[in-house]
Structure formats: C-alpha cells, structure tokens
Amino acid sequence: MEPSLRFLVVGLGSMGKRRIRNLRAIGGHEVAGFDVRTDRLREAHEKYSVPTFISYDAALASFRPDALIVSTDPKNHLVYAESAAEVGVHCFIEASVLEPDAILELGRRIKPTDLVFAPSCTMKYFPMPRKILELVRAGSIGRSITFNYQVGQYLPDWHPWESIHDYYVSRPETGGCREILPFELTWLNSVFGFPRPLACLRRKVTDLPVDIHDIYTCLLDYPNGVIGNVTIEVISRPTATRQLLVLGSEGKLEFSNDTNVRYLKVGDKQWTSFPLADMTIEQGYIYPEEPYIAELKDFIRAIDEGNRTIFPNTLDDDARVLKLMGALEELSRGTR
Numbered sequence: 001m002e003p004s005l006r007f008l009v010v011g012l013g014s015m016g017k018r019r020i021r022n023l024r025a026i027g028g029h030e031v032a033g034f035d036v037r038t039d040r041l042r043e044a045h046e047k048y049s050v051p052t053f054i055s056y057d058a059a060l061a062s063f064r065p066d067a068l069i070v071s072t073d074p075k076n077h078l079v080y081a082e083s084a085a086e087v088g089v090h091c092f093i094e095a096s097v098l099e100p101d102a103i104l105e106l107g108r109r110i111k112p113t114d115l116v117f118a119p120s121c122t123m124k125y126f127p128m129p130r131k132i133l134e135l136v137r138a139g140s141i142g143r144s145i146t147f148n149y150q151v152g153q154y155l156p157d158w159h160p161w162e163s164i165h166d167y168y169v170s171r172p173e174t175g176g177c178r179e180i181l182p183f184e185l186t187w188l189n190s191v192f193g194f195p196r197p198l199a200c201l202r203r204k205v206t207d208l209p210v211d212i213h214d215i216y217t218c219l220l221d222y223p224n225g226v227i228g229n230v231t232i233e234v235i236s237r238p239t240a241t242r243q244l245l246v247l248g249s250e251g252k253l254e255f256s257n258d259t260n261v262r263y264l265k266v267g268d269k270q271w272t273s274f275p276l277a278d279m280t281i282e283q284g285y286i287y288p289e290e291p292y293i294a295e296l297k298d299f300i301r302a303i304d305e306g307n308r309t310i311f312p313n314t315l316d317d318d319a320r321v322l323k324l325m326g327a328l329e330e331l332s333r334g335t336r
Contacts, residue, residue: 005303006030008065010056010080011072012040013167014159014285015094019069020048021282022293026300034059056083065089067116067303069296073167074174078102081117085109090116092299095183097174100322107315114306118299121313123187125291127276131261132244133191135253140263140272142250144192144226151184152215152233153240153286155208161284164210169234175212176234177202181328182321184232186313189321193223200328206235218328240286 007023009016012035023031032051033044041052053059067090070080074097084091085106096103096119103119110117123129136144155164155176168174189195198221202213214235220228233241239257246253251265262273279288302310 004029005066005300006063007032007067007069008059008063009033009050009069009071011035011070011076012037012044012052013071016040016069016071017044017047018282018285018289018292019071019296020044020050021289022296023069024048025289025293026297029300030063032059032063032065056080060087067091067299070094074098074179075168078106081106084117085113085115088113088115090118090299090303092118092296093120095120095122095179095186096318096322097178097182097325098322100319100326103315103319103322107319110315116299116302116308116311117315118302118311119313119315119318120295121186121317122287122291122295123183124190124312125294126187127291128242128244128255128261129187129191131274131276132246132253132255135261135263136191136246140251141246141248141253141265143224143248145247145249146227146229147192147244147246148229148231149184149188149244150231150233151180151240151242152231152236154237155210155214155234157237157240158234164208170210170212172212175210175214177213177216177232178325180232180234181216181218181230182318182325184230185321185324186317188228188230190312192226192228194320195220195222195228195324197221197324197327197331200332202329202332208234216328216332 007029009019012033020031023029034053034056035041045052068084070077070093077093077096078099081091081093164170169176199219202216204214206214215233218230222228243256251263253263255261260273260275262271264271279290281288298311302308
C-alpha cells in the first residue's frame with residue numbers, strides 16, 4: 001500500500017467541503033483545512049473532524065502538506081497554485097476562469113519538477129460524457145455532423161443558502177456563465193476535438209441584480225467538419241437544464257436530465273438506451289459525489305506513480321480552453 005499523503009484543502013466553501021468528503025471517502029490520507037472565515041473553519045471542523053487553520057502560513061508550517069486542494073474563489077486560484085510550486089507540493093485546482101497566460105507560465109515552471117498540478121475536469125468523470133465519448137468514437141451513429149448542447153441553472157439556485165452578491169458568480173470576470181463555459185468545453189473537446197471559434201452572442205436577458213452576461217450562445221467549428229452549437233445560461237428554472245443532441249450520418253444521439261443517453265440508428269425500430277447508475281447526492285448539493293471522488297483518485301494515483309499523464313487535464317489544456325473562451329467573447333463584442 002502506498003504511504004498516505006497529507007492534503008490541505010484551501011478554501012472551505014461548498015466545494016472545499018465537498019473535497020474533504022471526497023478525501024474521506026477515498027480514505028488512507030490526512031486532511032486539514034484552511035480558510036479566512038471563522039464560520040467555515042468551525043463548520044468544517046464540526047462536520048468532518050479535520051484540523052483547521054485560519055493562517056495559511058501556519059497551515060504550511062504545522063500541517064506540512066504534500067498537496068494542496070485549491071477550492072477558493074477563482075480570483076485566488078493562482079495565488080495558491082503558485083505558492084504550491086514555490087514550496088514544492090503537488091496541487092489540485094478547481095476549474096479556473098482567469099489568467100490563461102499565467103496558467104501557461106505556471107505550467108512551464110513546474111515542467112522540470114516532479115510536481116503534479118491537476119486542473120479540475122470533473123465532467124470527464126460523469127457517466128454521461130463518458131458514455132457519449134464511447135459511442136461517438138465507436139461510430140454508433142456514423143460520422144458526427146453537428147451537435148446542440150445547452151446547460152444552465154438559475155443563478156440564485158446555485159447556493160440557495162447565500163446571496164449571489166456574496167460570492168464570485170456575481171462578478172463580470174468570474175460570472176456564472178464564464179465559469180460553466182470552460183468547464184463544459186473541456187469535456188466536449190475531448191469528444192469532438194479542439195474547435196475554431198466562429199461566433200458568440202452573450203447577453204443579459206434577466207432582471208438578476210448583477211452585472212454579468214447570463215447567457216452565451218457559441219458557434220464552434222470542430223475538426224472533421226463537425227458544427228457545435230453550445231448555449232450556456234444561468235436562467236433555467238425551476239430545474240437545471242442539460243440537453244445534448246448529436247446528429248450523425250447514420251442516426252442521432254441524445255441526452256437530457258430526463259432521458260438516459262440513447263441513440264437511434266437508421267433502420268433501428270427503437271432507441272438503444274443506456275441507463276445511468278444512481279449516484280450519491282449530498283444534501284444541499286445538485287451534482288453527485290462519485291465523479292468528484294474519481295477525479296481526486298486519479299490525482300492521487302498520478303502522485304503515487306509519479307506520472308502526470310494519469311490525470312486527463314493539464315495546465316496547458318486549461319489555458320487553451322480559457323483562450324478559446326476569450327476568443328469567443330471577443331467575437332461577441334458589438335453584438336446586441
């Protein structure tokens with residue numbers, strides 16, 4: 001059995017608490033938490049019986065972590081990731097939305113070291129994207145021609161326990177759509193390849209009291225002539241939306257929150273359907289625990305085996321997707 005690792009979870013909001021649960025579910029490792037808010041420190045300690053620190057420097061000096069799990073506000077992701085590189089510890093970073101050039105530079109900085117830096121790509125671990133990747137690669141509907149994908153959830157429903165003004169989703173640079181878009185493009189690009197941006201329309205269409213675009217509609221030119229139409233929004237209510245339709249040369253494939261992954265091929269009398277396994281959803285959360293656990297297992301295995309390629313996302317990959325989002329946003333300038 002590999003020796004246990006010491007993980008410091010940086011940021012104890014909803015995602016930081018999830019990461020503590022993930023590590024506890026995996027087992028065999030030591031976990032501590034750091035946050036600047038005393039209420040979050042108290043909650044994490046009471047719920048999960050982990051040591052907590054209100055001083056980052058004290059956490060490094062006293063707990064001596066082998067790895068950081070950075071689950072802060074996105075504006076602070078690179079602050080702690082760069083600190084991890086400086087002190088020589090591994091680092092897992094939640095999905096980023098800022099500073100692609102700085103992310104590239106961080107990647108160059110750690111390249112000659114043995115450190116594993118893993119930018120989150122949780123959607124690649126969900127059953128739906130995995131099954132769709134398998135079916136598309138197998139040619140189940142022939143050659144993919146075009147797809148439409150929409151995902152969204154009403155912004156105040158993300159964290160119903162707090163105002164949208166109290167966390168990053170209400171700021172233009174880290175708004176809800178800007179967070180979701182690279183998160184979704186990461187897995188879509190693993191299925192269809194890396195696209196060329198063609199067009200983007202982004203608007204504020206609701207009366208939400210925040211200065212953000214609450215819908216993005218993006219047109220993307222994927223390899224092999226595949227046309228992608230991706231809509232990201234923070235307006236779907238009363239329930240979240242996640243719908244995909246892929247049209248192929250020999251059939252179509254679809255998925256939604258209410259429909260299993262399924263495909264219908266020319267000549268078939270009925271759909272071929274793939275029921276997705278039930279998963280564990282923690283009270284107060286929307287997405288299940290298992291994909292997040294699987295993601296951290298790969299991060300840990302990459303550390304244990306000294307093999308960065310085990311984790312299916314890199315800092316370079318992350319920066320490339322963020323630059324794609326920047327190019328789409330540039331195309332949207334001047335639209336109404």
